Amino acid sequence: MAKIGFDIGGTNIAAGLISDEGTLLKKGSLPFPQDKDFEKVLSTCEQLVKALEEGNEPVESVGVAVPGSLDATASIVLNAFNLGFCNTPLKDILAERLGKKVFLINDADAAVLAEHRIGSLKGCTDAFMITLGTGLGGGLILNDKLYRGGRGHGSEPGHLILYNGGRRCTCGNDGCAECYCSATRLVTDGKSYGWTTAKAVIDAAKAGDDFATAIFNKYVDDISSYLASVINLLDPERIAIGGGVSAAGDFLMTPIRENTWRKVFFNERTDIVIATAGNDAGIYGAAFIAE
Numbered sequence: 001m002a003k004i005g006f007d008i009g010g011t012n013i014a015a016g017l018i019s020d021e022g023t024l025l026k027k028g029s030l031p032f033p034q035d036k037d038f039e040k041v042l043s044t045c046e047q048l049v050k051a052l053e054e055g056n057e058p059v060e061s062v063g064v065a066v067p068g069s070l071d072a073t074a075s076i077v078l079n080a081f082n083l084g085f086c087n088t089p090l091k092d093i094l095a096e097r098l099g100k101k102v103f104l105i106n107d108a109d110a111a112v113l114a115e116h117r118i119g120s121l122k123g124c125t126d127a128f129m130i131t132l133g134t135g136l137g138g139g140l141i142l143n144d145k146l147y148r149g150g151r152g153h154g155s156e157p158g159h160l161i162l163y164n165g166g167r168r169c170t171c172g173n174d175g176c177a178e179c180y181c182s183a184t185r186l187v188t189d190g191k192s193y194g195w196t197t198a199k200a201v202i203d204a205a206k207a208g209d210d211f212a213t214a215i216f217n218k219y220v221d222d223i224s225s226y227l228a229s230v231i232n233l234l235d236p237e238r239i240a241i242g243g244g245v246s247a248a249g250d251f252l253m254t255p256i257r258e259n260t261w262r263k264v265f266f267n268e269r270t271d272i273v274i275a276t277a278g279n280d281a282g283i284y285g286a287a288f289i290a291e
Ligand SMILES: [Zn+2]
Pocket: 158, 159, 169, 170, 171, 172, 173, 176, 178
């Protein structure tokens, strides 16, 4: 039976009807209520379900991807700052409201799950994914399953410490990988030269600008050190890189591969590829956890 997957973000609530075979049959999106009013969030979800079910069999269960941390039973959203959720028992409330079974997943985990089922990590038993966006998200597939951690927290790949005593991270620690591998790092380093986006820095480096090239090379070197450590720890079959920065394509991927392979302990070369599940990965991943 088809499932509905929700991807709740601070700008939009997107939802899709996904078939048993993993095909997106129908999709809808409505703005996330700007005043973060919880009642409006629920009614928006309800509207989307109605729209998706119109002309189709009603679904029995829905999955919901949220940008925040969940409790160990995946019933309560502990914190989703962009949504204004704090200790919100979303699973039960939404289940009652929709009259359906509800399953929650962190949005980064949903993206990893989607990548594993329908994207570039399909067929891998052990794999790792990072998303180079405003932050550094991602997750792990271990033994053919999304790794949920010993206590239900899964992994936080953005907060592995890459530089002891390094740049201050939004999490309060210093030197996290997120400070060096995210798109924000390129923006931070490029600002004093007048580049205000990661794409602007990368485009300037492509055009041969010396300062942009220096920033870009350091960025690649940092990502590569990070990935080499991940490979040394996990020996994954493949690593997928997603997020806005990955749009740089081979210009980014070729030096990352070469630099990473040079640093890895093992002689074999881990496959490092661009993520392919796309913008609907959250919807897919959410639907895939719905039972
Ligand atoms: Zn951090």
